[in-house]
Amino acid sequence: MRRTDRKPSRKTAAALTAVLIGAGALTGPATAADRPADTSADTSADASARLDDGLALTPPMGFNNWNSTHCRPEFDEEMIKGVADIIVETGLKDAGYEYVNLDDCWALPERDADGKLVPDPERFPSGIAALADYVHAKGLKFGIYTSAGTMTCANDMPGALGHEYSDAQQFADWGVDYLKYDNCNNQGVDAIERYTTMRDALAATGRPIVYSICEWGQNDPWTWGADVGHLWRTTGDISDNWPSVLSIFEANVRLAEYAGPGHWNDPDMLEVGNGGMTATEYRSHFSLWSIMAAPLLIGTDLRVATDETIDILGNREVIAVDQDPLGRQATVVSSEGGRWVLTKKMSDGSRAVALFNASDTAQRIETTAAAAGLPEAPGYRMRDLWQHTTSHTAGTIAATVPAHGTALYRVRPDDGWAAYPPAVEVGATGIADAEAGTTSEVTASATNLGGTPARSVSLTITGPDGWDIQPTTATRAPRLRPGETLTTRWTLRIPEDTPPDTYEITVSATHRPSAHTTTTFTTHVLQPPPAGTSHISDLPWTREANGWGPVERDTSVGESAAGDGRPLTVGGTTYAKGLGAHAPSTVAFYAGERCTDLTAYVGVDDEVPESAGTVAFEVWADGTLLASTPTLTGADGPHPLTADVTGARHVELVVTDGGDGITSDHADWADATISCAA
Ligand code: GLA
Numbered sequence: 001m002r003r004t005d006r007k008p009s010r011k012t013a014a015a016l017t018a019v020l021i022g023a024g025a026l027t028g029p030a031t032a033a034d035r036p037a038d039t040s041a042d043t044s045a046d047a048s049a050r051l052d053d054g055l056a057l058t059p060p061m062g063f064n065n066w067n068s069t070h071c072r073p074e075f076d077e078e079m080i081k082g083v084a085d086i087i088v089e090t091g092l093k094d095a096g097y098e099y100v101n102l103d104d105c106w107a108l109p110e111r112d113a114d115g116k117l118v119p120d121p122e123r124f125p126s127g128i129a130a131l132a133d134y135v136h137a138k139g140l141k142f143g144i145y146t147s148a149g150t151m152t153c154a155n156d157m158p159g160a161l162g163h164e165y166s167d168a169q170q171f172a173d174w175g176v177d178y179l180k181y182d183n184c185n186n187q188g189v190d191a192i193e194r195y196t197t198m199r200d201a202l203a204a205t206g207r208p209i210v211y212s213i214c215e216w217g218q219n220d221p222w223t224w225g226a227d228v229g230h231l232w233r234t235t236g237d238i239s240d241n242w243p244s245v246l247s248i249f250e251a252n253v254r255l256a257e258y259a260g261p262g263h264w265n266d267p268d269m270l271e272v273g274n275g276g277m278t279a280t281e282y283r284s285h286f287s288l289w290s291i292m293a294a295p296l297l298i299g300t301d302l303r304v305a306t307d308e309t310i311d312i313l314g315n316r317e318v319i320a321v322d323q324d325p326l327g328r329q330a331t332v333v334s335s336e337g338g339r340w341v342l343t344k345k346m347s348d349g350s351r352a353v354a355l356f357n358a359s360d361t362a363q364r365i366e367t368t369a370a371a372a373g374l375p376e377a378p379g380y381r382m383r384d385l386w387q388h389t390t391s392h393t394a395g396t397i398a399a400t401v402p403a404h405g406t407a408l409y410r411v412r413p414d415d416g417w418a419a420y421p422p423a424v425e426v427g428a429t430g431i432a433d434a435e436a437g438t439t440s441e442v443t444a445s446a447t448n449l450g451g452t453p454a455r456s457v458s459l460t461i462t463g464p465d466g467w468d469i470q471p472t473t474a475t476r477a478p479r480l481r482p483g484e485t486l487t488t489r490w491t492l493r494i495p496e497d498t499p500p501d502t503y504e505i506t507v508s509a510t511h512r513p514s515a516h517t518t519t520t521f522t523t524h525v526l527q528p529p530p531a532g533t534s535h536i537s538d539l540p541w542t543r544e545a546n547g548w549g550p551v552e553r554d555t556s557v558g559e560s561a562a563g564d565g566r567p568l569t570v571g572g573t574t575y576a577k578g579l580g581a582h583a584p585s586t587v588a589f590y591a592g593e594r595c596t597d598l599t600a601y602v603g604v605d606d607e608v609p610e611s612a613g614t615v616a617f618e619v620w621a622d623g624t625l626l627a628s629t630p631t632l633t634g635a636d637g638p639h640p641l642t643a644d645v646t647g648a649r650h651v652e653l654v655v656t657d658g659g660d661g662i663t664s665d666h667a668d669w670a671d672a673t674i675s676c677a678a
Pocket of ligand 1: 214
């Protein structure tokens with residue numbers, strides 16, 4: 001991604017004045033409203049002066065095209081109408097999704113002779129007002145986008161700086177109900193001033209318009225945003241990969257105290273359904289956003305969404321956590337070792353509790369009802385919001401959660417708790433990545449967390465077809481008293497010819513009164529490199545993470561789509577083989593203790609303009625750093641990097657951003673090879 005074009009240009013005060021005067025001249029005689037002097041609204045941080053307009057009393061829900069289309073041509077009125085149709089047809093509207101929002105690139109680069117914005121006639125031949133009417137006729141609301149700068153972020157259409165009142169009025173005249181106001185090309189004008197001017201311009205239209213502040217958390221908007229807008233982005237842009245979701249979660253989760261009805265932290269729009277993460281990761285993304293009371297803006301093209309995507313986005317029990325009228329954002333109970341416990345106070349006295357495993361292996365996560373903020377009680381009713389089952393617990397809330405997974409519950413004290421079956425926690429150890437043809441020992445357990453006995457408890461483990469999974473101890477117990485555990489041992493044999501890939505192993509417990517608990521683990525079947533020297537781009541990878549689009553094999557990273565790279569070129573030298581990465585990036589592969597030498601020529605790809613980009617390359621083996629480069633820039637030629645990986649099981653190729661953010665960090669592992677024995 002060439003994010004250089006997104007940076008606000010740094011102009012001098014004189015240049016800024018010229019820009020603002022120029023803007024006035026363009027609109028003809030400047031209206032009083034559009035004069036720069038009118039940007040001097042009261043920006044003092046008076047906590048009581050919150051927007052008191054009754055809008056966004058729960059986090060806004062809806063759709064925005066950006067994450068699925070960016071500015072590509074498929075972003076047009078047919079898409080938006082189709083999405084609006086599907087929101088109604090699939091029941092997503094009834095589930096709460098309301099706003100249908102356009103992002104960047106909906107207008108032409110130039111205003112008309114009256115200073116008005118001109119919708120792109122290719123994308124929106126019927127105009128924006130007609131599109132808003134279409135959306136409204138579906139019982140939905142309509143949103144639009146511009147930037148608090150001279151141009152928007154794609155540098156493709158005019159921004160509203162200096163045109164706030166006229167643009168706001170144009171939006172209101174079209175029937176706009178929601179404005180996302182971005183931060184690009186802001187000419188260095190103070191953020192509070194820019195965003196406050198648009199607040200006042202929107203208010204002056206008299207139309208209720210939800211106002212989304214999108215300044216990426218750069219000016220701590222949580223400290224002033226409640227007086228200015230209804231939501232504010234807390235971070236940079238999300239992308240469709242796990243590291244992005246995790247880092248945004250970690251930043252946003254700390255801001256709980258600033259969120260409430262009418263004023264929300266916005267960790268950016270949803271990526272659920274866009275293909276870069278697993279279903280487990282998308283369920284975590286949706287769970288975490290909901291428990292953080294985040295706006296839920298669908299960011300996938302619903303016209304081609306799978307049933308699984310619609311099921312995740314349409315999970316009403318999870319949506320109810322997000323939309324709870326008390327408007328609390330979850331707080332952190334604990335987070336050691338990537339084992340996050342979050343609790344959200346709900347208006348009915350219950351708590352939503354998330355057990356989120358941020359780590360790369362399955363882990364047991366445990367808390368208690370008391371730690372989650374519930375009053376002492378002999379028993380609690382506990383609803384599993386993904387498995388849609390109800391049980392009771394005597395106080396312990398625990399689960400073995402798969403890597404990147406989230407167990408989400410709604411827990412409440414309930415005098416009638418004993419009428420529900422006891423919660424049975426299912427766990428397993430020993431399900432690990434392994435080579436085809438190997439056998440491992442697995443231990444599986446079922447623990448009664450309730451206050452009444454569980455009867456006829458039975459454990460089963462199932463895996464892919466053809467996998468031989470056999471118990472070596474009894475798998476049933478006639479009765480588990482409160483607190484008791486049934487422990488069982490198994491052998492798990494992976495068939496000889498199993499291709500390297502990710503596979504699911506499911507551990508389930510059944511018991512009476514009628515209940516069923518399941519935990520799914522993922523495991524990689526590993527394949528060591530063949531004897532001799534191999535290109536790392538030809539090997540199976542066990543993990544791949546990238547700051548922009550997927551890591552490409554034998555081309556540069558290119559843009560965000562898969563397969564859109566160019567020939568790998570560093571310092572004018574082109575390479576036929578290698579990896580095209582983008583910081584922050586990790587590619588992991590299995591060496592199986594058979595390999596010795598790793599070599600590559602690394603550097604910033606020449607596709608980055610003007611020698612931009614600063615990255616550093618690292619080679620890790622089983623958690624130990626073996627080799628690294630100094631920070632390299634686009635001006636450096638190919639840098640030879642070698643590492644002795646003798647004895648390593650897992651090797652990781654890591655690219656960091658050189659400490660200055662990820663702008664233009666297109667990083668190549670050119671001609672990356674590894675030598676291995678048989
Ligand atoms: C910025 C915003 C994104 C999106 C793009 C459009 O990067 O943060 O959400 O609106 O601009 O260009």
